[in-house]
Amino acid sequence: MSIEKRMLARELKLIAARPGDILKPMWFLMLVISMVPLALAPDSGLLAEIGSAMIWVATLLALLLNTEHLFQSDFSDGVLEQWLFLDRPLAWLVGLKLIAHWLFHVLPLILITPIAGLMLSVPTEVLLALLITLFVATPALTCFSGLGAALTLGSTRSGILGVLVMMPLFVPVVILAAGVLIRATDGSDTLPLLALLGAFSVVAATLVPIAVSAAIRLNIGGSN
Amino acid sequence: MGWRWFHQWGSPRWFYERAGRWQLVCGWLALILLVVGSLWGLGFAPVDYQQGNSYRIIYLHVPVAFLAQAMYAAMAVCAVVLFVWKMKLADVAMQSIAVMGFAFTALSLISGAVWGKPTWGTYWVWDARLTSMLILAFLYLGVIGLRAAFQDPDQAGKACGILVLVGVVNLPIIKYSVEWWNTLHQPASLKLTEKPAMPASMWVPLLVNILGYYIAAAYLVLGSMRAIVLQRERRATWVKELVSRA
Amino acid sequence: MLEFQFASLAAFFEMAPHGVYVWPIYGLGLLVLGGLTWVNARQHRQAIRMVQRNLEREETHES
Numbered sequence: 304m305s306i307e308k309r310m311l312a313r314e315l316k317l318i319a320a321r322p323g324d325i326l327k328p329m330w331f332l333m334l335v336i337s338m339v340p341l342a343l344a345p346d347s348g349l350l351a352e353i354g355s356a357m358i359w360v361a362t363l364l365a366l367l368l369n370t371e372h373l374f375q376s377d378f379s380d381g382v383l384e385q386w387l388f389l390d391r392p393l394a395w396l397v398g399l400k401l402i403a404h405w406l407f408h409v410l411p412l413i414l415i416t417p418i419a420g421l422m423l424s425v426p427t428e429v430l431l432a433l434l435i436t437l438f439v440a441t442p443a444l445t446c447f448s449g450l451g452a453a454l455t456l457g458s459t460r461s462g463i464l465g466v467l468v469m470m471p472l473f474v475p476v477v478i479l480a481a482g483v484l485i486r487a488t489d490g491s492d493t494l495p496l497l498a499l500l501g502a503f504s505v506v507a508a509t510l511v512p513i514a515v516s517a518a519i520r521l522n523i524g525g526s527n
Numbered sequence: 528m529g530w531r532w533f534h535q536w537g538s539p540r541w542f543y544e545r546a547g548r549w550q551l552v553c554g555w556l557a558l559i560l561l562v563v564g565s566l567w568g569l570g571f572a573p574v575d576y577q578q579g580n581s582y583r584i585i586y587l588h589v590p591v592a593f594l595a596q597a598m599y600a601a602m603a604v605c606a607v608v609l610f611v612w613k614m615k616l617a618d619v620a621m622q623s624i625a626v627m628g629f630a631f632t633a634l635s636l637i638s639g640a641v642w643g644k645p646t647w648g649t650y651w652v653w654d655a656r657l658t659s660m661l662i663l664a665f666l667y668l669g670v671i672g673l674r675a676a677f678q679d680p681d682q683a684g685k686a687c688g689i690l691v692l693v694g695v696v697n698l699p700i701i702k703y704s705v706e707w708w709n710t711l712h713q714p715a716s717l718k719l720t721e722k723p724a725m726p727a728s729m730w731v732p733l734l735v736n737i738l739g740y741y742i743a744a745a746y747l748v749l750g751s752m753r754a755i756v757l758q759r760e761r762r763a764t765w766v767k768e769l770v771s772r773a
Numbered sequence: 774m775l776e777f778q779f780a781s782l783a784a785f786f787e788m789a790p791h792g793v794y795v796w797p798i799y800g801l802g803l804l805v806l807g808g809l810t811w812v813n814a815r816q817h818r819q820a821i822r823m824v825q826r827n828l829e830r831e832e833t834h835e836s
Binding site for chain 1: 662665666668669672673676677682685686689690692693694697700701703704705707708711
């Protein structure tokens with residue numbers, strides 16, 4: 304079996320062993336979304352206005368909290384060390400891991416956002432824009448949170464440091480996505496912004512794994 | 528000059544011995560410049576016809592804001608030097624600059640907010656400059672926090688180096704996107720970028736203050752670096768000799 | 774160019790109507806610069822003390 308197929312098989316095995324890893328972020332998202340009207344008022348007109356923004360932020364948080372342990376099981380099982388000796392560049396393997404994570408952990412999260420949207424009375428055009436922006440932006444977000452996870456890999460005491468360290472870097476993505484959502488509400492052209500968002504994701508997906516692999520090498524090599 | 532001078536920086540001992548003098552010079556120079564500059568700006572620069580006397584905060588706010596950004600760039604330079612030339616002093620510099628840079632960023636935010644109160648009526652507005660400065664504060668905090676998560680200083684240095692390099696590449700993107708975001712949501716009535724040309728009687732003291740704060744930053748970073756060098760090189764013979772002599 | 778802008782020293786400190794904004798900020802600036810200097814000095818002293826303790830420990834080991 305090729306290395307790539309082995310990685311895929313391992314990912315599926317991990318998911319089967321701990322399905323909670325996928326369900327918990329979705330659960331988190333729904334809980335946070337439920338807090339919003341409680342913090343406002345059930346009939347508040349604001350709900351529809353800020354609904355999409357709240358969903359975006361809540362999804363962002365759910366993604367972040369989940370990705371924090373991205374490399375944890377691979378690290379403790381010794382799989383990461385094996386990666387160093389495999390016949391592939393480490394950045395490539397990291398990229399594969401991030402893609403797998405996005406497919407199996409982030410995508411399900413995105414797919415339940417319409418439910419959250421319904422609960423917050425988000426208008427349909429905005430809902431569609433929400434889905435598309437999340438779809439396009441989350442690859443970049445996944446890569447960056449992977450970097451946070453890799454940097455804090457060795458230290459058990461770091462808590463949510465990986466999340467804290469990476470969040471400022473999300474600002475351009477959040478702003479661009481918000482721009483798309485606003486234009487979707489207006490009805491004006493969202494394509495140029497989406498293209499920009501997509502470009503950012505592509506560049507991030509290409510370059511960030513390099514930084515991630517440097518961080519992994521740092522934390523594995525030095526922890527002896 | 529050239530390479531030999533450059534390679535001397537590889538020696539913490541050489542640095543420690545010289546930095547003491549540099550620190551002293553910078554300290555006095557900064558003190559003089561800041562006292563002169565501040566008094567000048569506070570008492571002798573003309574009153575602004577729009578903002579009255581509150582604008583005098585800029586003699587602290589502007590230099591400190593410039594520094595906050597310049598110091599992050601300086602950290603990025605340190606990271607490059609660390610990775611390319613494996614110079615430990617570059618990591619020591621990065622560590623010092625992170626703390627000082629954060630302090631200046633915080634000062635910039637607070638002074639900006641307090642300046643905003645008489646000017647725009649509220650302590651906080653999400654304008655491009657303040658928002659970017661806030662994100663910069665978080666970026667600094669991240670670097671400081673990440674260093675604390677490591678026991679081994681070499682590992683810590685490399686991890687922070689990676690973070691700083693990723694951050695510095697993203698900084699212009701962040702700044703640009705925040706400015707763009709601001710133009711989207713800015714009601715036309717709020718004119719937050721008032722920049723009529725400044726008369727010389729106003730910007731000359733500003734220059735003095737900028738110079739003063741930059742040299743003060745150098746003084747602080749040098750002081751911090753010397754303490755860190757002593758601590759990191761505590762097992763070295765030259766350190767033991769130095770301490771037992773004192 | 775160098776003309777004192779205030780009628781008196783008291784007016785200078787009051788800096789109406791914005792003195793309550795301007796002076797605390799400069800005070801904070803002074804505090805920050807001074808505070809950082811003090812922190813550096815303290816770290817320096819602590820480093821020296823650490824080395825001294827190590828030296829003493831080595832001497833007692835040798836004797």
